[in-house]
Amino acid sequence: DVKVTQSSRYLVKRTGEKVFLECVQDMDHENMFWYRQDPGLGLRLIYFSYDVKMKEKGDIPEGYSVSREKKERFSLILESASTNQTSMYLCASSKRLDRVGEKLFFGSGTQLSVL
Amino acid sequence: GENVEQHPSTLSVQEGDSAVIKCTYSDSASNYFPWYKQELGKRPQLIIDIRSNVGEKKDQRIAVTLNKTAKHFSLHITETQPEDSAVYFCAARKTSYDKVIFGPGTSLSVIP
Numbered sequence A: 001d002v003k004v005t006q007s008s009r010y011l012v013k014r015t016g017e018k019v020f021l022e023c024v025q026d027m028d029h030e031n032m033f034w035y036r037q038d039p040g041l042g043l044r045l046i047y048f049s050y051d052v053k054m055k056e057k058g059d060i061p062e063g064y065s066v067s068r069e070k071k072e073r074f075s076l077i078l079e080s081a082s083t084n085q086t087s088m089y090l091c092a093s094s095k096r097l098d099r100v101g102e103k104l105f106f107g108s109g110t111q112l113s114v115l
Numbered sequence B: 001g002e003n004v005e006q007h008p009s010t011l012s013v014q015e016g017d018s019a020v021i022k023c024t025y026s027d028s029a030s031n032y033f034p035w036y037k038q039e040l041g042k043r044p045q046l047i048i049d050i051r052s053n054v055g056e057k058k059d060q061r062i063a064v065t066l067n068k069t070a071k072h073f074s075l076h077i078t079e080t081q082p083e084d085s086a087v088y089f090c091a092a093r094k095t096s097y098d099k100v101i102f103g104p105g106t107s108l109s110v111i112p
Helices: none
Strands: A004-006 A010-013 A019-025 A031-038 A042-049 A064-070 A073-078 A087-094 A110-114 B004-007 B010-014 B019-025 B032-038 B045-051 B056-059 B062-067 B072-077 B086-092 B106-111
Touching: A004 A087, A010 A019, A019 A031, A019 A087, A019 A110, A031 A064, A031 A073, A042 A064, A042 A073, A073 A087, B004 B086, B010 B019, B019 B086, B019 B106, B032 B062, B045 B056, B045 B062, B072 B086
Parallel strands: A010 A110, B010 B106
Antiparallel strands: A004 A019, A019 A073, A031 A042, A031 A087, A064 A073, A087 A110, B004 B019, B019 B072, B032 B045, B032 B086, B056 B062, B062 B072, B086 B106
16 A cells, blocks of 8 residues: 655644655655645645656645655755744645646645644 | 636535535646545645546546536545545646646535
């Protein structure tokens, strides 16, 4: 079974802090994604990466950055946390087997609260 | 960029009835349309997907239809059971190098 592991299940940070959310997958997937999930808004894409050191902006990249130095690890960084970044953060990965791609495997999520 | 809309936002059905969730997308280049189910407190999981060269796909009690001309696709669940209660997300994607864009979700409740 594919395992996508997020480093923390719950996280509480102060406004202005730099926050790192880590995601590791163990199935050699090329694609990795960061989403945030808010009630009524569904899953909104923050950033994704289709290869090591490659990154592409999603729909809501403002206030976030990412790092993918190794294939299995994709980090989301909140440069200066703000209260409107309080949310559930979900990491996902997928294999790139063909032109269209394969299903996403999600991590269990990190509930971030910024006070 | 791609925009995916989803209706209804909430849906309640009696056990044994059918449920239908509809999605529309904006980018005609999208050609992969997955559906994910998220049970309360759990991670989303793929339940079915369809590619643009297919108009309909079925897997036991669930089916998905795609109308590329109208740019909409639908999820059909027959003989609903309480364990079908969850939030369902549709999504769209162009290529394996592209982002996967989700709709806002439908909260389905199956009443025993």
